[in-house]
Amino acid sequence: MAKPKPLMTNSSGTEPANAAVASALRTLEADGSGIAALAAALQSDLGSAFAAAADVIRNAKGRLIVTGLGKSGHVARKIAATLASTGTPAFFVHAAEAAMATSA
Numbered sequence: 001m002a003k004p005k006p007l008m009t010n011s012s013g014t015e016p017a018n019a020a021v022a023s024a025l026r027t028l029e030a031d032g033s034g035i036a037a038l039a040a041a042l043q044s045d046l047g048s049a050f051a052a053a054a055d056v057i058r059n060a061k062g063r064l065i066v067t068g069l070g071k072s073g074h075v076a077r078k079i080a081a082t083l084a085s086t087g088t089p090a091f092f093v094h095a096a097e098a099a100m101a102t103s104a
Contacts, residue, residue, distance in 0.1 A: 057088065064090040067098060 042050060057064060064083060068076035076092055083090035 057083075060088075062089070064088060065093055066090055067093050067095045069095045 041047075064080070066076040066080040066083070067073070073092075073094060080090040080092040
């Protein structure tokens, strides 16, 4: 069986391209820095607010409504789907549609 060809190769076509490896390392470093910053925030002032939000969600009666616009709307839709699939009744409402419904 032939050895699979790498997706990204250098000019000789034999090894992973240095640019691709460098890009992957930059991405991992940025993500790692973000996770470290989030962990530090949870260990300091963000921790109590996070715990309070988790308690509100856990103790909610009925369904959790998640909303957003643009990119935050896409993220909110995924969060609502994840919550619903893991046992917390939730659904997404587009913020502009919710605003129109309240003004009618």
